[in-house]
Amino acid sequence: MRISLNWLADYVSLEATAEEITHAVTFLGFEVEGVTSAGAPRLDQVVVGEVLARDKHPNADKLSVCQVDIGPAGGVKTIVCGAQNYKVGDRVPVALPGAVLPGNFTIKQSKIRGQLSDGMMCSRRELGMGDDHEGLLILADRPELGRPINDVLPAGDTILDIEITPNRPDCLSHLGIARELAAWFGKALKYPEIHHPTIAALPPGGAAAQTGFPPASSPVSLSVSVTAPADCPLYIAVAITGVTIAPSPPWLQDRLKAVGLRPVNNVVDVTNFVLLERGQPLHAFDASKLAGGRIVVRRAANGETITTLDGREHKLDDRMLVVADASRPAVVAGIMGGVDSGVGPGTRDIVLECAVFDPLSVRRTSRSLGLSSDSSYRFERGVDSRMAPEAAARALDLIVQLAGGRVAGPVHVVGGEAPSRREIALTPAFVRERLGFDIPDADMKAALESLELRIVREETHAGTGPSWTVSIPSWRDDLDRPIDLVEEILRLHGTEKIPPGRVSAPGLVGEDDPVVRFNRAAAAYLVGHDFNECVNTTLRSAHETAKWVSETAAQELALSNPFAEDQSHLRPTLIMGLLENLRLNQSRGVPASRLCEVGRIFIEHNGQNFECASAAFVIGDDGARRWLQRAPADFYEAKHHVAALAACAGVSLGDAPLDSIPGPYFGWQEGHSALAGDMDRGWYARFGLLNLGIVRDLGVAGAVHAGIFAILPERLQSAAARRRYSDFSLFPPALRDIALVVDAAEPAAAVGAALARAARKAVGGAFALESVSVFDVYRGPNLPEGRKSLAYSLVFRAADRTLTDEEVNAAFGRLQEDLLRSTTFQIRK
Amino acid sequence: MQDALNAILAKAAAEFPALASRPEFEAAKARFVGPNGELTAVLKRMGSVPKEERPAAGRMVNEAKARLQAVLDASLARIEAAAEAARLGPAVDPTLPSPDPGPGKYHPLTLVREEMCRIMHKVGFSVADGPEVETEFYCFDALNTPPEHTARDPQDTFYFPPSARFGNVARKNPGEKYLLRTHTSSVQIRTMLKGPPPIRIVSPGRAYRRDTTDATHSACFHQLECLSVDRNVTVRDLKALIDHVFSSLLGPDTKIRFRPHYFGYTEPSFEVDLSARHLPKVNKEWIEIGGCGMVDPSVFASVGYDPAVWTGYAFGMGLERLAMLLYAVDDIRYFYQNDLRFLGQFS
Structure with a gap:
């Protein structure tokens, strides 16, 4: 909201500079978003002059020596000037010796490059009227010579653009801000005097409806009814007859212009003025345009229309409140009037509306019509109904004063609340306890009183100090509890004065969350393995999502109200983002190959989404040529990293069956990628070669290997059981190799497991099979079609002795016989 | 005998430094200390040395053997060092960049x-x-x-x-x-x-x-x-x-x-x-x-x-x-x- 300091001065004499006031507003809790100056400040010894002659300065190229006429009293002065934008005959502001310009710049008679100068001709900036320093301020309408410049220029003012927090609708007005500043500076607040007898006599918040036909003597017939009282808790209407619509006087126009409003006419300007003075929106109707002399505050009928003052036509529905006459809506209640019910040049009789509308109703209507105004802004935040009669009276005063006319008929009041007194009990001890430092009782009291938070009772109990009962004014709906008053006291004490303290740090209360530890470990592993960590947005496009999950899963991941089309779905994998990062770098000619990300993904499983912690990487071809060639990334490198990521979560990849991805599968290349785990286990892994088509379609060059590990956060919570040491033998091992010819589709792990089983059986309990590891895989000549050879190394060891060749050979023999008997494997000699 | 030993030693001193490979070395070594080697032949003649001269002859032979062994050792060490150097290839240029990616960076x-x-x-x-x-x-x-x-x-x-x-x-x-x-x-x-x-x-x-x-x-x-x-x-x-x-x-x-x-x-x-x-x-x-x-x-x-x-x-x-x-x-x-x-x- 824009606040004019000149306007504020009507209510409080702050005796402070604009800087001091800006600072005060800031520390009262209102952010000052902008400070602008308008008009000229008070300037003595600055008058209107006319340039009679302009000659080049004998000793300076860029200066001129001018003869300037400042009228009969001052005569003609010689002034040296550096500006270029004027000519002989122009009238300009002239600062005479003794003048003090903004910035404390005192004008003296002086010699400039040897030439006497009797003053200074001024630019806008030199007069404190903005930043324009393009040259002299040329007074185009040629005011009388010698007149004080303040008579000619608009009065100086400073406008603060202030953001009012939603808890303080009372400060959406000059009076509200003046009240706060008066409290800050310790000055008295002067409320404008209100003369109008009719409203002044209204019972405060009088609930009696005074509708009905006016006395016969009144030329204005008016009846008021409210059929939606929940949406309109208070409606006051007053008819004024015999007004003369004319432009407002300059003081009122200046007030409105200063805060960016366009003056319209005396009546409309008064309603705006009162809104900006008190935060109470008002509306003036042309009484002759109210069909049937009726005002009905009602919900609109579905399909009813209104064309508002801004020229837009709106289709209304039955959730929207309107102020209607006998036939049609005249105003979208609390938001904006219609084009044809307003006050215009020919208006003679008016009806002034001063109402309070429900915040939610106004907000809903404002949003659905895309229509807002200074009025709706205030109603949405809450208008104090108990102060409405006073605002109406203030407006009546001003209208009668500026537009003439007289109040006709009764004041119609529908609704309104009985006055209530809210009180909060507060002890200074509580304030100190919450602040952690001392403010004297007297200062606390003064702070409260200055905000009109009156201490109505004070009791003193032995030992506990005083306790206060604080009465809360109607406009401070935000104050309910003692802690709310602590804030008021602290605000006025000044938050800048909170004394420094020491952080009490009694040691960690808990451990870092397991998800945090997983994220950290995964990122450390990946970055340690030369991956660059990326951060991608969680929200992805439908198109992108469909490449990675089924249609049903994509549906589950969709937001109901996306903002942008390309950010409509939760990401089901981190890899889509990483591929996009590869593409971006490639397109910018930046070599990129190893990228990783750690973050949340969302996995659909049996119709439910699961939010998972996750880590992923991609390895692409960065296209860079190198003097020494390395083997390119392959499936098994991806597997290695995924296993390490699983280990970061305490999961062993081997704990779940590992399947190569069989057919076309989202994102992955058939036959060159694998998956393990699922949401039933609480984790999953996918890794290998990314689908060549998807990668190509994205515009990423080269093959991309990737891997992702995801786990339910709750799966990370279970602490691993503490491991126990198991004994190991200090005797030497015995090694035997065996090559098995098996079906080409047979997984090596299955063959290895069968081999290990047979080996354990062959060894019996005599000694141990320590390990089985595959060391060669062969396909090709010498083998039948559709078969492959897998060579394994077996390590045997005994706990208590060095094994002899005989016993190992015997066991190895039994193993081979068993394999031939019980499996389809052939032993390759 | 001393002359014979001296001749053998002189011959070895001339031959071994020129050898370039392990097989050449083994062949040369056999020519001196193998079953049909020249030094072996001298040793075989020890039996015919009169009893009273044997201690002196023994000393001579031992000394010659030690000196020959030193020549062999030096030669072998030289050949193995050369072979290792050949396996290692030329010296690295420490200023060439590593072809490996990295280091990875945190966001x-x-x-x-x-x-x-x-x-x-x-x-x-x-x-x-x-x-x-x-x-x-x-x-x-x-x-x-x-x-x-x-x-x-x-x-x-x-x-x-x-x-x-x-x-x-x-x-x-x-x-x-x-x-x-x-x-x-x-x-x-x-x-x-x-x-x-x-x-x-x-x-x-x-x-x-x-x-x-x-x-x-x-x-x-x-x-x-x-x-x-x-x-x-x-x-x-x-x-x-x-x-x-x-x-x-x-x-x-x-x-x-x-x-x-x-x-x-x-x-x-x-x-x-x-x-x-x-x-x-x-x-x-x-x-x-x-x-x-x-x-x-x-x-x-x-x-x-x-x-x-x-x-x-x-x-x-x-x-x-x-x-x-x-x-x-x-x-x-x-x-x-x-x-x-x-x-x-x-x-």
Whole structure:
């Protein structure tokens, strides 16, 4: 909201500079978003002059020596000037010796490059009227010579653009801000005097409806009814007859212009003025345009229309409140009037509306019509109904004063609340306890009183100090509890004065969350393995999502109200983002190959989404040529990293069956990628070669290997059981190799497991099979079609002795016989 | 005999240094000390030496053997060294670059997050985490943000359709709508519901607002919040914590000020400004960096803490904003584009 300091001065004499006031507003809790100056400040010894002659300065190229006429009293002065934008005959502001310009710049008679100068001709900036320093301020309408410049220029003012927090609708007005500043500076607040007898006599918040036909003597017939009282808790209407619509006087126009409003006419300007003075929106109707002399505050009928003052036509529905006459809506209640019910040049009789509308109703209507105004802004935040009669009276005063006319008929009041007194009990001890430092009782009291938070009772109990009962004014709906008053006291004490303290740090209360530890470990592993960590947005496009999950899963991941089309779905994998990062770098000619990300993904499983912690990487071809060639990334490198990521979560990849991805599968290349785990286990892994088509379609060059590990956060919570040491033998091992010819589709792990089983059986309990590891895989000549050879190394060891060749050979023999008997494997000699 | 030995030694001394390979060496060695070798032949003649001359002859032979062995050893060492050198190839050029990728770099948001977590660790805060998909209770109701509050409007907050089910994000009340959390304060609620005070947590994480993406706004962004709940926690304690955080982060010259503000979940509430003229691209005296306040009693009530017993403070800030300030980055979108020329600059 824009606040004019000149306007504020009507209510409080702050005796402070604009800087001091800006600072005060800031520390009262209102952010000052902008400070602008308008008009000229008070300037003595600055008058209107006319340039009679302009000659080049004998000793300076860029200066001129001018003869300037400042009228009969001052005569003609010689002034040296550096500006270029004027000519002989122009009238300009002239600062005479003794003048003090903004910035404390005192004008003296002086010699400039040897030439006497009797003053200074001024630019806008030199007069404190903005930043324009393009040259002299040329007074185009040629005011009388010698007149004080303040008579000619608009009065100086400073406008603060202030953001009012939603808890303080009372400060959406000059009076509200003046009240706060008066409290800050310790000055008295002067409320404008209100003369109008009719409203002044209204019972405060009088609930009696005074509708009905006016006395016969009144030329204005008016009846008021409210059929939606929940949406309109208070409606006051007053008819004024015999007004003369004319432009407002300059003081009122200046007030409105200063805060960016366009003056319209005396009546409309008064309603705006009162809104900006008190935060109470008002509306003036042309009484002759109210069909049937009726005002009905009602919900609109579905399909009813209104064309508002801004020229837009709106289709209304039955959730929207309107102020209607006998036939049609005249105003979208609390938001904006219609084009044809307003006050215009020919208006003679008016009806002034001063109402309070429900915040939610106004907000809903404002949003659905895309229509807002200074009025709706205030109603949405809450208008104090108990102060409405006073605002109406203030407006009546001003209208009668500026537009003439007289109040006709009764004041119609529908609704309104009985006055209530809210009180909060507060002890200074509580304030100190919450602040952690001392403010004297007297200062606390003064702070409260200055905000009109009156201490109505004070009791003193032995030992506990005083306790206060604080009465809360109607406009401070935000104050309910003692802690709310602590804030008021602290605000006025000044938050800048909170004394420094020491952080009490009694040691960690808990451990870092397991998800945090997983994220950290995964990122450390990946970055340690030369991956660059990326951060991608969680929200992805439908198109992108469909490449990675089924249609049903994509549906589950969709937001109901996306903002942008390309950010409509939760990401089901981190890899889509990483591929996009590869593409971006490639397109910018930046070599990129190893990228990783750690973050949340969302996995659909049996119709439910699961939010998972996750880590992923991609390895692409960065296209860079190198003097020494390395083997390119392959499936098994991806597997290695995924296993390490699983280990970061305490999961062993081997704990779940590992399947190569069989057919076309989202994102992955058939036959060159694998998956393990699922949401039933609480984790999953996918890794290998990314689908060549998807990668190509994205515009990423080269093959991309990737891997992702995801786990339910709750799966990370279970602490691993503490491991126990198991004994190991200090005797030497015995090694035997065996090559098995098996079906080409047979997984090596299955063959290895069968081999290990047979080996354990062959060894019996005599000694141990320590390990089985595959060391060669062969396909090709010498083998039948559709078969492959897998060579394994077996390590045997005994706990208590060095094994002899005989016993190992015997066991190895039994193993081979068993394999031939019980499996389809052939032993390759 | 001596002459014969001398001749053998002279011959060996001439032959062995010229040998280039192990097989040549073995062949040459056989010519001297093999079964038919020249030295072997001399030794075989020892039997014919008169008995009284044998000790002297023995000494001569032993001496010759030792000298020959030295020649052999030297030759073998030389040949093996040459073979090893040949295996190793030419000397490396240490100035050639490694063909391997790397080193990997952390994202700047991670760096800033971890630095903040370390700073908070020092004063007893542990790191908490919670879901990014939240329900209305944890994100709004429990934080004193009533249903009619504008922050809950679908214009500002991302919601999921009523049919959406999140298997591992528990709803507090049946029928609550799922949404993307608008702040990480929901983690505070989940933490407080888990157990009684004292609580000292810092919760970094993603948050979401339905907003246009531009140089300073992103629909998906990162926040870091902290919460302390204990007996007798005061406004002064809060100020002391914020002072600690920023002087740790930006140096002891950093000044902090509180401006009164309004948040539904704290009372009193403050915006935090910092003065750090020593940072690059900072041309204002005070920069707003976060919001904080004393936990509102209604928040305690919603998690079952007795506001008469427990007090606390909360502080929150945007990580992107902090990173932008620390690294003088002027466009938030850089954090999400992941251009390696950007990512490589920070660790």
